[in-house]
Amino acid sequence: MEGREQGEPGAQRGAPLIELVGVTKRFGGRPVLNGLDLAVARGEIFTLLGGSGSGKSVLLKHMVGLLRPDAGRIVIDGRDSARFRERDWVAARRRIAYVFQGAALFDSLSVKENIAYGLREHLALDEAGIDRRVAECLEAVGLAGIEARMPAELSGGMRKRVAVARAIALAPEVILYDEPTTGLDPANARRIGQLIVSLRRELDGTAVIVTHDLDLAFAISDRVGMLANGRLVAVGTCDEIRASRLPEVQEFLAGELEAPAARTGGA
Numbered sequence: 001m002e003g004r005e006q007g008e009p010g011a012q013r014g015a016p017l018i019e020l021v022g023v024t025k026r027f028g029g030r031p032v033l034n035g036l037d038l039a040v041a042r043g044e045i046f047t048l049l050g051g052s053g054s055g056k057s058v059l060l061k062h063m064v065g066l067l068r069p070d071a072g073r074i075v076i077d078g079r080d081s082a083r084f085r086e087r088d089w090v091a092a093r094r095r096i097a098y099v100f101q102g103a104a105l106f107d108s109l110s111v112k113e114n115i116a117y118g119l120r121e122h123l124a125l126d127e128a129g130i131d132r133r134v135a136e137c138l139e140a141v142g143l144a145g146i147e148a149r150m151p152a153e154l155s156g157g158m159r160k161r162v163a164v165a166r167a168i169a170l171a172p173e174v175i176l177y178d179e180p181t182t183g184l185d186p187a188n189a190r191r192i193g194q195l196i197v198s199l200r201r202e203l204d205g206t207a208v209i210v211t212h213d214l215d216l217a218f219a220i221s222d223r224v225g226m227l228a229n230g231r232l233v234a235v236g237t238c239d240e241i242r243a244s245r246l247p248e249v250q251e252f253l254a255g256e257l258e259a260p261a262a263r264t265g266g267a
């Protein structure tokens with residue numbers, strides 16, 4: 001199908017911001033990613049669909065250098081990361097924020113300190129500056145004023161939004177969202193989807209989402225890719241993916257529509 005062509009319509013916006021070329025990653029000899037190609041264009045919302053264990057989180061971790069490929073290349077803003085030193089990855093991670101699966105807040109730290117963590121590490125802000133930035137980020141995710149709360153006091157939806165507030169603290173160009181709606185009820189899931197769209201607009205940024213939530217994917221994505229057998233078997237607009245005749249895509253779409261409970265299935 002037409003949608004399998006990489007880079008369109010994203011290519012119209014210029015060179016890819018993050019590109020994976022022939023990436024292979026094995027665990028215990030078994031390839032999880034197997035010659036995978038993917039080009040994320042600047043400014044787009046790209047969503048990667050795939051079943052549990054298909055390698056979605058592994059793929060995202062390659063984009064921030066938390067995992068290194070066994071073969072193939074990760075190219076960030078035109079630079080081959082094979083030549084990166086650790087400090088280049090540190091710099092890249094300031095531009096590419098990663099919202100981990102399951103929020104992953106520091107439970108012993110207040111909401112404020114969770115969000116301030118990266119600010120203290122990277123910026124020479126005084127305490128008033130930190131307070132201001134934390135307040136802005138909480139405001140952006142619709143949670144103004146909860147600085148003093150502890151993560152354990154928050155609902156699942158609020159924890160996810162605090163994780164997003166932490167991710168945007170350093171004004172990243174790209175935000176990677178790992179299963180941002182998993183475990184949320186439909187209303188909270190929709191709120192997260194709206195938040196991703198509004199942040200992309202406000203930061204003039206790029207978003208990569210991995211999920212098996214079809215409602216989210218088809219509501220907000222510019223392009224959708226389908227991960228199966230270690231590769232992107234289909235890439236296209238929402239309409240193109242919905243119309244795909246590929247068995248891997250049809251089976252995935254049918255399975256997720258029949259079993260919306262899978263959305264809360266972790267992984």
Ligand SMILES: Nc1ncnc2c1ncn2[C@@H]1O[C@H](COP(=O)(O)OP(=O)(O)O)[C@@H](O)[C@H]1O
Binds near residue numbers: 027032052055056058
């Ligand atoms: N650090 C690791 N060591 C060994 N196996 C791993 C590691 N990370 C992921 N895997 C395996 O790779 C496969 C894909 O994992 P993952 O990317 O987390 O799947 P998902 O698509 O659900 O996010 C799984 O079989 C998982 O067990």
Ligand SMILES: [Mg+2]
Binds near residue numbers: 056101178179267
């Ligand atoms: Mg995962």
